[in-house]
Amino acid sequence: MNSSMFDGYADHYDKWFMANDKVFLSELKLLHHCLEPLKKDKILSVGCGSGLFESVLNKEYGINNIYGLEPSQDMAKIAVKRGIDVKPGNAETGELPSEEYDIIYFNGCSTYIPDLKKAYENCYSALKKGGHFILLDVPKESAYGILYSFAKHVGNYDKDIFDKIAPELPYPIELVTSGIFYTTLDKAKIIKEYLNMTNIKFYQTLTGSPVYTNDAVEEPISGYDKGGYVAIVAQK
Numbered sequence: 001m002n003s004s005m006f007d008g009y010a011d012h013y014d015k016w017f018m019a020n021d022k023v024f025l026s027e028l029k030l031l032h033h034c035l036e037p038l039k040k041d042k043i044l045s046v047g048c049g050s051g052l053f054e055s056v057l058n059k060e061y062g063i064n065n066i067y068g069l070e071p072s073q074d075m076a077k078i079a080v081k082r083g084i085d086v087k088p089g090n091a092e093t094g095e096l097p098s099e100e101y102d103i104i105y106f107n108g109c110s111t112y113i114p115d116l117k118k119a120y121e122n123c124y125s126a127l128k129k130g131g132h133f134i135l136l137d138v139p140k141e142s143a144y145g146i147l148y149s150f151a152k153h154v155g156n157y158d159k160d161i162f163d164k165i166a167p168e169l170p171y172p173i174e175l176v177t178s179g180i181f182y183t184t185l186d187k188a189k190i191i192k193e194y195l196n197m198t199n200i201k202f203y204q205t206l207t208g209s210p211v212y213t214n215d216a217v218e219e220p221i222s223g224y225d226k227g228g229y230v231a232i233v234a235q236k
């Protein structure tokens with residue numbers, strides 16, 4: 001699969017979040033928690049997908065200055081319909097203005113990038129001095145990461161194996177098999193040692209087993225040791 005791997009899956013993707021509404025709200029709260037204290041005159045969402053998070057951040061929290069960068073035309077089309085200003089392109093080579101954004105975030109997007117150093121470096125140049133990266137996704141070592149790595153290995157959610165282990169409506173298998181699951185510390189190492197970013201902080205949500213995470217909306221907490229969705233915040 002190439003960088004437009006989400007073409008053809010945009011509907012599946014949004015439907016999955018609509019069926020897993022509490023998971024969506026827990027992830028939204030995590031992203032908002034990270035954004036909240038930071039200067040945010042101009043924000044870029046890398047791999048903004050269908051713009052679901054951006055449209056709800058606007059409606060619920062009045063954050064209406066988020067731009068998008070997205071390689072999948074199908075996903076971008078929906079984001080544009082939701083009112084997001086989306087540039088086509090990927091994180092590694094997308095042409096971005098120099099030192100333009102206060103915040104650049106990758107929500108669920110690092111999982112689909114084979115060369116994270118190249119992607120983060122390209123986007124780092126578009127970040128203002130003093131600006132922040134927020135990297136949020138499923139860590140390889142989390143319960144979700146283990147479940148997805150196992151499903152990727154098997155190639156499906158075989159009923160006999162995944163009964164009572166996978167949630168009722170699991171994340172589409174095609175998007176699991178095309179994912180590359182990184183640990184939180186893999187990503188932190190790149191931004192710390194390769195990009196020399198500072199003030200690194202970690203926040204997490206979806207701290208239960210995947211079968212229970214859609215039972216209730218969770219408030220984000222500090223750390224990275226138990227979340228199925230973890231955010232790294234770092235400053236340029």
Ligand SMILES: C[S@@+](CC[C@H](N)C(=O)[O-])C[C@H]1O[C@@H](n2cnc3c(N)ncnc32)[C@H](O)[C@@H]1O
Nearest residue numbers: 003006047048049072075090091107108109112
């Ligand atoms: C899991 S979805 C997340 C979408 C959205 N950020 C959200 O949270 O709903 C991953 C997104 O990353 C995009 N993507 C894949 N490879 C990418 C790359 N190399 N650079 C930027 N985005 C990429 C996909 O097209 C997809 O829209």
